[in-house]
Amino acid sequence: MNLKQRFLKQSILTLIITIIITGCVGFVYDYFYNLLNKSSVYVGLGKTATVVIENDNIIYNDEEFSSLQIKEMMMNISVESNYYEHDNTKFILDTETFTTVSGDEFMIITLNAVTDASDYYRSLMLLVFIIFLIVFIVTNIVVQKQNMINIINPIINLTKETERLRTGELETAIIEQGYGEVRELGSAVEQLRLQLKNSIYYQQKFDENRKFLISSISHDLKTPVTSIRGYLDGVLDGVADTDEKKKYYLSKAVDKTKLINNMIEDLLLYSKLDLNQMPFEKDRINIVKYIESCLEDNSAEFERENKGIILDNKLSDEYLVNIDREKFKRVIQNIVDNAKRNIKKEFGKLTIILRETNSSVIMEFKDNGKGISKDDLPYVFDKFYRADTARAVEGSSGLGLAIAKQIVEGLGGRIWAISEIDEGTSIIISLKKAIERKW
Numbered sequence: 026m027n028l029k030q031r032f033l034k035q036s037i038l039t040l041i042i043t044i045i046i047t048g049c050v051g052f053v054y055d056y057f058y059n060l061l062n063k064s065s066v067y068v069g070l071g072k073t074a075t076v077v078i079e080n081d082n083i084i085y086n087d088e089e090f091s092s093l094q095i096k097e098m099m100m101n102i103s104v105e106s107n108y109y110e111h112d113n114t115k116f117i118l119d120t121e122t123f124t125t126v127s128g129d130e131f132m133i134i135t136l137n138a139v140t141d142a143s144d145y146y147r148s149l150m151l152l153v154f155i156i157f158l159i160v161f162i163v164t165n166i167v168v169q170k171q172n173m174i175n176i177i178n179p180i181i182n183l184t185k186e187t188e189r190l191r192t193g194e195l196e197t198a199i200i201e202q203g204y205g206e207v208r209e210l211g212s213a214v215e216q217l218r219l220q221l222k223n224s225i226y227y228q229q230k231f232d233e234n235r236k237f238l239i240s241s242i243s244h245d246l247k248t249p250v251t252s253i254r255g256y257l258d259g260v261l262d263g264v265a266d267t268d269e270k271k272k273y274y275l276s277k278a279v280d281k282t283k284l285i286n287n288m289i290e291d292l293l294l295y296s297k298l299d300l301n302q303m304p305f306e307k308d309r310i311n312i313v314k315y316i317e318s319c320l321e322d323n324s325a326e327f328e329r330e331n332k333g334i335i336l337d338n339k340l341s342d343e344y345l346v347n348i349d350r351e352k353f354k355r356v357i358q359n360i361v362d363n364a365k366r367n368i369k370k371e372f373g374k375l376t377i378i379l380r381e382t383n384s385s386v387i388m389e390f391k392d393n394g395k396g397i398s399k400d401d402l403p404y405v406f407d408k409f410y411r412a413d414t415a416r417a418v419e420g421s422s423g424l425g426l427a428i429a430k431q432i433v434e435g436l437g438g439r440i441w442a443i444s445e446i447d448e449g450t451s452i453i454i455s456l457k458k459a460i461e462r463k464w
Contacts, residue, residue, distance in 0.1 A: 179203035359425035367394035
């Protein structure tokens with residue numbers, strides 16, 4: 026119900042309530058007035074007296090009229106005057122005569138006092154006016170009190186909140202109050218507050234990421250750029266004086282450009298993920314077959330470097346999980362590459378263990394590398410954390426695990442690490458099961 030309808034309804038109800046209460050009070054007043062005065066104002070008659078005469082003898086007189094008074098009544102009747110005044114009271118005379126079988130004549134005179142209704146109606150009208158006015162004022166006070174609580178006060182509070190928004194205070198939530206459009210207005214202003222807060226948040230994040238990208242590019246690209254320049258200067262200055270050396274120098278320069286390209290791609294990807302500018306396209310994927318496919322892409326490189334990669338499937342069934350196929354492949358690739366760089370040849374091994382809980386599928390990427398210290402372990406997923414083992418290895422952008430965390434959490438999962446020095450590191454991912462079924 027909008028405010029216009031609500032105000033119209035309040036006005037109609039106020040009028041109806043006032044009329045009903047005033048009518049009830051008038052009815053009660055009329056009832057008790059007639060009861061106390063033993064009269065009926067509606068017919069204009071008051072108290073009644075009766076005189077019975079038999080053969081000119083008074084045999085009954087309930088008001089104890091004197092004989093003279095009764096004669097005056099009969100005289101008025103004889104001259105066809107139906108009125109008689111007694112003790113400042115005016116009566117209407119009504120007569121009825123009849124004769125018995127024995128020849129006795131009876132006359133019954135009925136006197137009905139005439140009530141002056143003018144005083145009654147004046148007092149009734151005054152009472153009705155006063156009651157109507159009082160009830161109308163009280164009803165309006167009640168209605169206006171409700172309007173104050175549900176309309177005026179919320180608008181006043183909303184005005185104060187919008188003033189706070191104008192001054193940049195965006196932390197206090199705006200509570201929805203009031204009727205109809207007032208509540209909707211409060212809700213709209215609250216949505217505006219959230220949008221402004223998010224806009225400022227993302228603007229700050231954007232500025233932070235812009236500064237971060239500039240500082241990271243300037244710092245982390247300095248080494249490979251210097252190396253590229255050194256190799257090219259070596260070729261131009263004749264240091265590489267044989268075709269074999271030239272080929273070696275140029276191949277090293279190409280490798281460094283690939284490293285720069287990878288670093289820039291990681292920086293841009295992390296920036297988009299951090300600003301929630303990269304949507305996820307989720308599909309239900311058979312996690313076992315998906316991991317097997319990812320291992321096929323990496324097994325050749327592990328063999329070439331004389332390192333091992335193994336899948337240990339401890340799942341009781343084949344499960345579906347909701348993931349973005351391409352982005353989650355980046356997670357696995359970053360973890361696998363990170364492990365591969367940190368395990369030794371011949372003895373190095375990465376084991377991917379699949380297990381389950383009641384609601385989740387657990388993937389553990391366990392290597393037998395040199396491990397991470399307890400001091401560094403809480404920060405391995407931070408961007409460009411200097412003690413991260415991935416940063417200490419040439420060819421790493423330092424963003425692999427940070428990107429993995431952004432993607433996993435964006436898919437509604439969890440990722441964490443456990444490690445012991447000289448015993449290796451485990452990167453563990455938990456994803457909710459979508460459907461339990463056999464493929």
